[in-house]
Amino acid sequence: MLAIDLHDVTKTYRGRVQALRGVSLAVNEGEIFGLLGPNGAGKSTLVKIIMTVVRPTTIRGTVLGEPVGTQRVLERIGYLPEHHRFPQYLTGRQVVDFFGALCKVPRDARRRRVEELLDLVGMRDWGDRRVTTYSKGMQQRIGIAAALVNDPRLVVLDEPTDGVDPVGRREIRDMLLRIRGEGRTVLVNSHLLSEVEMVANRVAIINQGRTLAQGTIEELTRDSHRYEIDAVGGPERLHTVAGPVAGAESGDQPGLRTYSIPTREPTDVQPAIDSLRAMGAVVVRVERARETLEDLFVRSVVDERGRAMPGAARAAAPEPPIAAAPPAAAPARRPPTEFNP
Amino acid sequence: MTQTLAIFLDAYRDLNSRKLFWLAVAISGLVVVIVGLLGIDEAGVSVAGFRFDSKFVNTLFFPASTFYKLIFQSLGINIWLTWLAAILALISTASVVPELIASGSIDMMLSKPISRGRLFLTRWVTGLFFAGIQTLVFVTASFLVIGIRGGTWEPGLFIAVPVVIIFFSYLYCFCALMGVLTRSTVASLLLTLVFWLVLFGVQKAEQFLNLGRIASQMEVAAIEKAIATRLEKNADADVERLEGELAQERIAAGKWASGYWPAYAIVTLLPKTNETTEWLERQLVENASFRRPPKEDDELRFFGSSRVKKKDFEEAIYEDAESRKGALWAIGTSLAFEAVMLGGCVWLFRRRDF
Ligand SMILES: Nc1ncnc2c1ncn2[C@@H]1O[C@H](COP(=O)(O)OP(=O)(O)O)[C@@H](O)[C@H]1O
Numbered sequence A: 001m002l003a004i005d006l007h008d009v010t011k012t013y014r015g016r017v018q019a020l021r022g023v024s025l026a027v028n029e030g031e032i033f034g035l036l037g038p039n040g041a042g043k044s045t046l047v048k049i050i051m052t053v054v055r056p057t058t059i060r061g062t063v064l065g066e067p068v069g070t071q072r073v074l075e076r077i078g079y080l081p082e083h084h085r086f087p088q089y090l091t092g093r094q095v096v097d098f099f100g101a102l103c104k105v106p107r108d109a110r111r112r113r114v115e116e117l118l119d120l121v122g123m124r125d126w127g128d129r130r131v132t133t134y135s136k137g138m139q140q141r142i143g144i145a146a147a148l149v150n151d152p153r154l155v156v157l158d159e160p161t162d163g164v165d166p167v168g169r170r171e172i173r174d175m176l177l178r179i180r181g182e183g184r185t186v187l188v189n190s191h192l193l194s195e196v197e198m199v200a201n202r203v204a205i206i207n208q209g210r211t212l213a214q215g216t217i218e219e220l221t222r223d224s225h226r227y228e229i230d231a232v233g234g235p236e237r238l239h240t241v242a243g244p245v246a247g248a249e250s251g252d253q254p255g256l257r258t259y260s261i262p263t264r265e266p267t268d269v270q271p272a273i274d275s276l277r278a279m280g281a282v283v284v285r286v287e288r289a290r291e292t293l294e295d296l297f298v299r300s301v302v303d304e305r306g307r308a309m310p311g312a313a314r315a316a317a318p319e320p321p322i323a324a325a326p327p328a329a330a331p332a333r334r335p336p337t338e339f340n341p
Numbered sequence B: 001m002t003q004t005l006a007i008f009l010d011a012y013r014d015l016n017s018r019k020l021f022w023l024a025v026a027i028s029g030l031v032v033v034i035v036g037l038l039g040i041d042e043a044g045v046s047v048a049g050f051r052f053d054s055k056f057v058n059t060l061f062f063p064a065s066t067f068y069k070l071i072f073q074s075l076g077i078n079i080w081l082t083w084l085a086a087i088l089a090l091i092s093t094a095s096v097v098p099e100l101i102a103s104g105s106i107d108m109m110l111s112k113p114i115s116r117g118r119l120f121l122t123r124w125v126t127g128l129f130f131a132g133i134q135t136l137v138f139v140t141a142s143f144l145v146i147g148i149r150g151g152t153w154e155p156g157l158f159i160a161v162p163v164v165i166i167f168f169s170y171l172y173c174f175c176a177l178m179g180v181l182t183r184s185t186v187a188s189l190l191l192t193l194v195f196w197l198v199l200f201g202v203q204k205a206e207q208f209l210n211l212g213r214i215a216s217q218m219e220v221a222a223i224e225k226a227i228a229t230r231l232e233k234n235a236d237a238d239v240e241r242l243e244g245e246l247a248q249e250r251i252a253a254g255k256w257a258s259g260y261w262p263a264y265a266i267v268t269l270l271p272k273t274n275e276t277t278e279w280l281e282r283q284l285v286e287n288a289s290f291r292r293p294p295k296e297d298d299e300l301r302f303f304g305s306s307r308v309k310k311k312d313f314e315e316a317i318y319e320d321a322e323s324r325k326g327a328l329w330a331i332g333t334s335l336a337f338e339a340v341m342l343g344g345c346v347w348l349f350r351r352r353d354f
């Protein structure tokens, strides 16, 4: 069964900002699903629509088998908003308890649950300190505990590792795995790709309010298997089974070219090596390679950028003139979006 | 229920962390304690042992309970509860709505299984509730002082608690609406104070026009009566002059009335802060044997004439207020205004994207 099954979600904010322009999302039960996209892509908007913080312009589909935003559904979802601020006057324990009460968890059950969760997120010793004294990482952990207090089927985390140091991030990743281990579905929203890549079963990449790709990481990068051959003294174009391939000259060694052959079969590469050697070129390296999620992401986002202006376009704005659009061919080694390799 | 309790507990912790609330409660208590330290006997008053002899303020002139009641009335209600304590309460609760809808905290609240309307109204009521506690503390303390020091127990005093809470709610609903619109504590607080002053001005204007209207009406009646007595005695020497005066006074009365009724209509639509306080004072006269609040002499003199006695004029004003400015008018229409304000708040709050 699908935990989240949404189609054609659109949202136009006041001021005509089109944050979502027809996003579809299918999240299986019991998986960690990564929602990826550059800043401003509309990830938080999508999550806020699920959590009734923002009202959709149009929406179809279900969450946990029911229409989006009913109280029955909300009772079974845990949520950690991005940039959340808990009341200054509460301790960590009180925060978790308070949100438990708002989720209608009865008092006794709540008391037990709060202790369990403080253990789970490693905040037992800090539970009675005010949240103002917490580091960012501690606040996120208390936030995760608060998101779990109602024993939710679905946990929605918006940028849970935002502002957290590397050790803290790893701990949060481990928590996500543990949460999945308890049979919950996790929807995690991030612009940090490598992080999501490590834990997510499936991902969706969204940009400028549209879904660019959706599936397992394996599925999404399947067609990107390739062999790379570095050779000194090779031709500008090399004929291979996959057609002619241009050799990209690398700056660090004169005459060194890299040929990238889109195939996953080693036998396909042999003729290319032969012909290189026949030409007298020196083969320096042969390596099997595959697109990372980051490559895929950058490729998807850059492709998209070639077609539209960056940032959420205004609904009323006409299609940008070609001259104003960033050059589509610009090789984006460093993508203009923020991410951590 | 779990949710409502949680919201109240949270509101309590919030107020508790901001010392202002307790400061206000403490000042309330202190004000009453100081009044309790005042003593009165046959020779005059004393303050914590220091004696001030007086020919007029002593128990030969009026009983001790009246002395404390007068203080409760003039200081407790007219200055403390309906001005200073109300401002303190506004300061300590104006942040409720802006903090509720602050980005970062609202997301988590809205994602819980509680309707937006209920969330908003519950949080609003918590603010009112804690402002009410201040009032309750003050009135209870005053009740004790009037009982212990003045020697009469007046449970009728406690009507002041709900009425002052209602009075505060007029301001607090406006404050909430401004909070929703501006999202700023300071802005909503200042706008509420401005709103309050406007209400004060409008009500004062209505009362002023009403005094003129009543004075003029009484003058007409007095002249008519004078003419009638002259005619009875067949002393019609003056009648012609009096009839001239009557015609003039009737024109004046018509002018007062045409100025007054539009003002009355406007005040009817708006929340009535002053009128609610005055209604409360009239209730205390009825239920807790308070004295009628004295009208300011200046006002009386302004409208007075040789024909209308000051005492009759005062009486007429009081009766007019009693007959036309009852609970339904003073409080009912104000609550209607409040309902519209709160409806506006909830409507805005429900349809906003955070
Ligand atoms: N409350 C709002 N009102 C108007 N525009 C908004 C609001 N929230 C977000 N946006 C706009 O919608 C777009 C998507 O934002 P968001 O969903 O926060 O992106 P992400 O979480 O992927 O970074 C952005 O252009 C942002 O400026």
Ligand SMILES: [Mg+2]
Pocket (backbone or CB within 6 Å): A043, A044, A045, A082, A158, A159
């Ligand atoms: Mg976001």
